[in-house]
Every structure is written in structure tokens, then in C-alpha cells.
Amino acid sequence: MEDDAPVIYGLEFQARALTAQTAETDAIRFLVGTQSLKFDNQIHIIDFDDENNLINKSVLLHDAGEIWQIGSSPADKAIVNTCYNKTSESRVCSCAALWRIPPEWESGNQECPEDSSHNPQSLELLCPLESAAHGPPACVLWEPMGDGKRVISLAENHVLVWDLQESSSKATISSSATLEGKGQLRFTAGKWSPHHSGSQLATANDTAIRGWDLRSMSQIYCMENAHGQLVRDLDFNPNRQYYLASCGDDCKVKFWDVRHLTEPIKSLEEHSHWVWSVRYNHSHDQLLLTASSDSRVILSNMVSISSEPFGQMVDEEALSDCEDNPMEDKGKEPLQDSIIASYEEHEDSVYAVEWSAADPWLFASLSYDGRLVINRVPRALKYRILL
Template identity: 25%
Template sequence: MELVEGSVELRELQRLEGHTDRVWNLSWNPAPEVCGAPAMLASCSGDKSVRIWRQTTSGAWDCSAVLEDTHTRTVRSCAWSPSGKLLATASFDSTSAIWEYVGSEFECVATLEGHENEVKSVSWSASGSLLATCGRDKTVWIWEVQPGNEYECVAVLQGHSQDVKMVQWHPFLDVLVSVSYDNSIKVWAEDGDSDDWHCVQTLNEASSGHSSTVWALSFNPNGDRMVTCSDDLTSKIWDTGINQSQSSGEGFGSWRHLCTLSGYHDRTIFSVHWSREGVIASGAADDAICLFLGKNDNLVDEPSHRLLVKKEKAHDMDVNAVQWNPKEPWLLASASDDGTIKIWELAQVS
């Protein structure tokens, strides 16, 4: 498909209803075949539940499971493990839960406790051997997966001065990035000598970073760039020397600000996600979804991305999450305060 502004559109395929409160987060299963489905999406909500959506043979989406009666407050984040067999959820009840697909249904096989209050985000490392959580208590926890559905906390990372909004592992290195209400982005890695985790870089306003709460981040598939989004109404592209030949965090390069995307949303940007095909999606409190594509003629100090599509009124209320399907690169899911999830297709204008 030729991605040129005006030649493509974001076409709504289906509206998924069932949650009775705002939908906070989404996660596509990277290996849905292990759960017997051609495609699978998890959503989590203020209604204290997680819903599992399966694509049927007709292409339509149905809710195949409701995971409830485990969390007692809002479920704020959900993430599938790389194997597709486990789903981690993070809740305002101060716990995270691990769900496993057993037989034909999902069972809660572990509950992770330790955060003082709301857990805001959960993320699996590329190997699936580490899990990160973060929360309102200003901390980031790293958990090591043990045999028998046991999870051992191997580090509690303290460095943020406010609520930590999101954690995300690098696509192939054991390098973790966190973003916070303190307006900063922190990069964490393990010291090869002591096995201690520590902050190796802080990106803030002084380093061309954000001037208000940073809500989310996403890496490009190569792992050498990331995008962050903020309450300051901008998304920022960052570049580093990381490349796929490096197998550990020890040789990673420092992140540097590449460009700022501004003037596209007029309220807080809550979510960004970088697709396999290089398209960045952003969702915001202005009810809109924007799609950006990288330019080949990168000039110094010029935006490295251009607006491809802006979908006004994508939802009736705030767009809290946007997520590209990892296997079908033109398929996008979005979640909203209006209680719905939408499945979109990036398609040629007919």
C-alpha cells in the first residue's frame, strides 16, 4: 500500500461493546494460535474486568471471555507475554495478576503484591523472563519469572518523584523505559558486574523532553527509536545507537531528541504506538486518532514524521489507548472513556 496523505483512510471495521466503564488499555496477543484463535485482543476497564476478544472465521470480533472477580478496583493495564500463553494485568487495587490459558479458559495463576497503591502499567521483556510494573507509589518493580507460576521481585527502582504512568521493555534488549507524572522519561538497565538495576539516563525538559506529564511510549520495530507522548500536547521522537547486534543492555547508546510533533492534538495525548510498517498512531483527550509516517528526507531539526491521517471524533470521549496488530500491520485497535473498543483498518481511499 502506498502511504500518502489523502490516499489512505482509517476505516472503522467493528465497534466492540460490553465493558460498563471506561476502557483503559488494550493488548494484542502476539501468538493467538496458542489459544486457538486467528487473532485475539485483551481489553481492561474501570469495571474491574478484562475482556478477551477473538476474531471469528467470518472476520467479526466476539467477546470469548470475561476475566473478573480477581481485581477489586479498576484494571488499568494488560499485556500478553511473548509466548501468547500468559496475560498480565495491573490494577488500582495495588496488585498485578497473571492469567494463563488452560484448556479452553483463562485462570488466574499468580497475584503480585508489593506496590503501596495503584499499579498503572505492566510489561513483559522480549524473552518473557522478566515482568515490570509501576505505580502511583513512584516506583518501578522488576519481577523474575520462576518455575511453577512463581514471580520473584528482583528490583524496586526508585528515581521518579511522582506517579509512574507506564513501563515498556525494549523490543530485544533487557532495557526498560518508564514515563511519569514528573514530566520525565527514565531508562533502566542492569549492571553487568553487580546485577543491580539502575537508571542510566533521564530525559526531561532540560534534554529537549516534555514539559508536563508523560503518559506513554512505544519503540519502533528496530529498537533504535522511540516515541513518547504527553500532557504538553506533543509527541517526541527519540533516537539512539541501539542496534540488533547488541545482545545486552551494556552497549546501548544514549537517547537523544530527534524531533517534536506538535499542533496535531489540542488536548492531552494519552497513547502512542509504533507499527511494524513504521506508522505511529496517537490517541488523545480530543477524541481523535492521528497517524504519522516517517519521511525519507530527514533534515536536521525538521520533523522526521508527517501527518498521514487524522480521524476526528474517533470515539465519543477520550481515546485512552491505540494499539497496532503485530501480525496484520494495517489493523488498529482503540479504547475510550466511552466504554467501547474499535477495530480500524488503514485502507486506500476508495
């Protein structure tokens, strides 16, 4: 179908950092951060015009260094964070900071100067998110439903909770936790749970997944060998508070109920190389995206473990009754899980995939060669879910 066709945008530089702009819910907007060793790095603001299938871009300079991770404030569309590498005295060091997008770019009304890509403006540095005592930051996570006043950074083996003051121009560490154990302990990924009033966090280090209570800064669960190799990414089911997805270098995507950690409730083995990114759809939790260095993005319909396993909304209590008494399900069969589509527009490792914050049926994926692809959930499936 014509309008299911992908839209492709090419950056001149390599890139691996992608985020949807979460505070902007009217416009479909993604931010991409570049990794160039020779030139000043950039953040590309990608506005997608859904009606005309067109991409409008604005380019901002990120002179600080090559961007490894990017995120956007849930409350203020002008504020973004980056984790980046910079070279000083011929040594590479990792840093993190909050930045402000200049006002003429943040509205996305396309009245930006035409020459923004030739004479790009720089981002305004608001404040660094680094602490010499805790080592280099790997990623920064915004409180999911928050007012943009709290972020977490994962630095080596430390979880740091930052309070932001004075329109994010000042950040102080309000609490921290340290991962104890043998060997080189280092967090590779983390996800702040949208449930439990923002009091829980999941982290990945090596092959392990851990849960943390942010009120006591203590560990609440641990799966030592969640994956056979390094865990790359995590995401919480937005509608079922104990359900978590993970992916990693064993080419697998696994689904967990964090109350019963002996084994995953489901496992997907559709990718043929490392799986870098896993993302639940914010509105329809049976839809799941995964991105891999096999150059593919896969859209799965994980309906059996979604909040609508029997085709309509079921509340948690009714669901746990079914789980406890599977025989009493009045003959209703859960719908079948399936792979909906494998997207093959990339030619390089796909490091990131993100759903749009404004349109639940639209997503973007980014491969290392700087190719950004915007795709849609197939129309037939969209109507089947909605009707």
C-alpha cells in the same frame, strides 16, 4: 472503500485497558479490561474475523477489581497480567497479578459456550506481582522478545524485575532500582526496549523520561522536561534502536534520539487534548498511532525518521553516514511526513490504541465509554508502502 470501514464493539462497562494478544500470531485478537464500580469486572477476548468483518467475543470474570492496565505474555497466549484497584475495608488499593485464561477460551476457535457472557468463567490467579515494601504497582511490562519468564513492574518510584517460575505460578524480584529525588516521585509509564538484548528500559515520571540499564539497574539517560506536562506513554521504534516516541498532557507527541537528548528530533501537535497512547507499527516503523482524550485516534506517516526515509530499506550505518554528511545524499530527498487519517468513531476519551500482533495493517482503539473500534491502514497507503 468498503473494507476500510471501521468495526465497532460496545462493552456495557467503562474501560481503559487494552492489549493485543502477542503470543497469538494467527488470529487477530485483543483483550479489554473493564472498570466497573458496581459489578464484577470482566476481560473481553475480542477475536476479529478479517474475512467477514465480524467480531466474536468471549467474556471472563475478573472479580479482583477494576482494571487499569492489561498485558499479555509474549510466549504463552493463556497468560495475562492486570493492574487493578480493589476496595478493602473501604480503602482503595492498587494491585497487580498474573492470570491464566481457561483452556477452552485460549484457542479462539469459537467453540466457547454460547452463554459465556451470561455465565462467565473466572480467570485463574497464577500469582500476585506486589511487594508491600515497594508501594502500589502502576504497570507491568513483559520482556518484549522474551520467553515469558521476565516482567518488570513500576511501583511508585521503584523499578522491579521479576523472574517467573513454575509456569508463572511463582514470581520473585531478581533486581530493583529506585528513583531518587525531591517530591512525590511516581512512575506514570514505561517501555521495555526491544533492542540491546532486552537490557534497557525507558520510564516516564511527571515531565521526565529516563533510560535504565537493567544489568546494572542504573540510570543511563534523563530528559528532565521532555514534555511541558505529565508524560503519559512511551514507545520504542522497533527498527531503530535509539529512537523513542513519547506523548503527554501538553497535547504533543515527541520523537527522541536517546543519544542526543537536548531536543526532540520531531514533534507533532495534532491533538487538542491529552495524548494517552503512542504506538509504533511493529513492521513498518513510519506508521504511528496516537490516541487522545480529544476522542480521536490519529495515524501518522513519520517517514523522515523511519528506517526507510528514502522509500526503501536503508541500513543503520548508511543512515548514520547520511546523518553525519547530509550533503552526500546523492540528491535523494527524504519522503514527507504526513497525517494519514484522523479516526473519529469515538465519542469519549480514547485511552488506548494497539496494533494487532497478527496483521500489521490493523489496529484497535478503546474509549472510556467501553467502545472498541477496529480500523485498518487505508488500502492505498498499504500498497504504496508494500510496492
